[in-house]
Amino acid sequence: MAGYRTRVDPRRIRRLREGSPGEGPVVYWMSRDQRVRDNWALLYAQDVALAANRPLEVVFCLSRDFIGAPIRHYDFMLRGLTETAKELSKLNVSFKIPLGEPKEKLPLYAKKRDPAVLVTDFSPLRHQKGWIESVYEYLSCPIDQVDGHNVVPAWETSDKREYAARTIRPKLHRKFQEFLTAFPEMKKLPYEDRETDRVPSTEELRLDGSVLPVEGEIPGSAAGEMRLRSFIARGLSGYDRDRNDPNLDGTSRLSPYIHFGQISAQTVVREAFLADLPGSDAFVEEAMVRRELAENFCLYEPLYDRYEALPEWGRKALDHHRSDKRPWLYGLSELEEAGTHDELWNAAQLSLRRKGRIHGYLRMYWGKMLLLWSPSPEEAFSRALYLNDRYALDGRDPNGYTGVAWCIGGLHDRPWPKRPVFGSVRSMALSGCARKFDVKRYIASFVP
Numbered sequence: 437m438a439g440y441r442t443r444v445d446p447r448r449i450r451r452l453r454e455g456s457p458g459e460g461p462v463v464y465w466m467s468r469d470q471r472v473r474d475n476w477a478l479l480y481a482q483d484v485a486l487a488a489n490r491p492l493e494v495v496f497c498l499s500r501d502f503i504g505a506p507i508r509h510y511d512f513m514l515r516g517l518t519e520t521a522k523e524l525s526k527l528n529v530s531f532k533i534p535l536g537e538p539k540e541k542l543p544l545y546a547k548k549r550d551p552a553v554l555v556t557d558f559s560p561l562r563h564q565k566g567w568i569e570s571v572y573e574y575l576s577c578p579i580d581q582v583d584g585h586n587v588v589p590a591w592e593t594s595d596k597r598e599y600a601a602r603t604i605r606p607k608l609h610r611k612f613q614e615f616l617t618a619f620p621e622m623k624k625l626p627y628e629d630r631e632t633d634r635v636p637s638t639e640e641l642r643l644d645g646s647v648l649p650v651e652g653e654i655p656g657s658a659a660g661e662m663r664l665r666s667f668i669a670r671g672l673s674g675y676d677r678d679r680n681d682p683n684l685d686g687t688s689r690l691s692p693y694i695h696f697g698q699i700s701a702q703t704v705v706r707e708a709f710l711a712d713l714p715g716s717d718a719f720v721e722e723a724m725v726r727r728e729l730a731e732n733f734c735l736y737e738p739l740y741d742r743y744e745a746l747p748e749w750g751r752k753a754l755d756h757h758r759s760d761k762r763p764w765l766y767g768l769s770e771l772e773e774a775g776t777h778d779e780l781w782n783a784a785q786l787s788l789r790r791k792g793r794i795h796g797y798l799r800m801y802w803g804k805m806l807l808l809w810s811p812s813p814e815e816a817f818s819r820a821l822y823l824n825d826r827y828a829l830d831g832r833d834p835n836g837y838t839g840v841a842w843c844i845g846g847l848h849d850r851p852w853p854k855r856p857v858f859g860s861v862r863s864m865a866l867s868g869c870a871r872k873f874d875v876k877r878y879i880a881s882f883v884p
């Protein structure tokens with residue numbers, strides 16, 4: 437089926453496996469990009485289906501326990517998928533939701549459907565790679581992967597692990613305008629006999645109920661697009677100035693929508709870029725350069741969520757200061773309960789627990805203090821990952837893994853003047869926060 441006319445830039449598509457078309461529909465296995473609008477993988481699958489005169493079927497394999505995700509994350513995801521299911525149905529596209537471990541369910545499903553072509557999302561994380569590989573032996577059709585998550589496809593940006601923002605930035609800036617095109621519309625397909633599975637509720641799935649959904653947070657593509665529009669109208673022009681003050685609502689708060697693919701990062705970057713406001717450059721730096729640097733790290737570093745992935749200079753520095761006296765030492769539950777001596781840190785932790793996010797600037801302080809107050813740097817690393825994945829709506833994302841490695845071990849950073857415990861890894865202090873923003877006011881906003 438290679439060589440079909442498609443509206444998708446061929447550089448976004450990579451053939452994972454050659455094969456001969458099966459008798460069934462074109463199947464798009466959706467995983468990371470859970471939206472209908474502005475989705476290159478879905479557009480490509482539709483083009484192939486139209487060209488081959490086959491129906492299109494979207495499948496989402498729903499696992500009950502994706503890297504320990506509690507009900508908070510499933511609630512956000514499933515409500516978004518409900519909207520996606522409705523939109524697919526309007527386009528006469530079937531939507532199937534097999535329940536269970538993707539490694540077991542996907543091969544069974546795929547074998548039954550005998551796809552003409554299997555199209556899937558790109559993710560640099562190992563889970564999705566493992567899932568795809570599990571279907572290889574059960575299918576003989578071609579398998580194509582489309583990077584619809586990044587502005588510049590991750591494999592086009594670079595073929596190696598980049599050192600820092602300064603090394604990836606010119607590569608992205610050279611290419612991004614070629615890829616920052618408008619999205620074509622999805623077409624309505626000429627098949628009426630579509631089948632749409634009902635998206636199960638969180639209750640039916642019997643999920644881990646220890647971290648509840650965030651109140652007032654509305655998931656889904658429509659809500660994400662509305663947030664983008666209101667950020668561009670009200671927040672973007674002051675973004676460069678306001679984003680470092682946690683007392684202001686100066687960030688876009690789009691990252692959960694991007695994580696679950698309810699909005700496309702390309703749409704976000706394109707709208708901000710075309711708005712051409714004073715904050716546009718600073719926002720493109722965050723939403724494209726920093727985010728795609730994180731994708732690059734996870735794509736080329738197989739141990740992206742392990743301490744061993746930290747740069748050697750960072751690990752050496754931390755090792756050298758391993759026996760330095762810690763000013764405070766806390767257990768994980770004291771940290772989790774926001775029970776430290778530091779009211780600012782507690783407020784950041786409460787924000788994570790209640791709102792599912794920490795303001796970008798405070799996230800750094802939060803992570804740096806975990807290093808300072810944990811018995812070892814390895815422990816600090818695993819605590820930061822655990823707390824982020826458990827509470828943050830954008831946890832389990834390349835951004836999170838990279839952020840933790842930056843905070844704890846200097847990934848993508850450079851050595852700084854030495855300090856106790858941190859060595860040459862960049863340190864932060866409460867006094868620095870107090871110079872940047874009104875710390876008391878921030879703390880007061882978390883006291884009931």
Ligand code: FO1
Nearest residue numbers: 467468497498499502505509559561563564
């Ligand atoms: N993707 C899926 O394909 N199936 C799931 O059941 C699923 C659950 C899930 C829960 C929390 C979360 O943060 C993400 C989740 N995802 C799920 C999406 C997943 O993050 C992406 O597919 C990854 O890129 C996989 O490596």
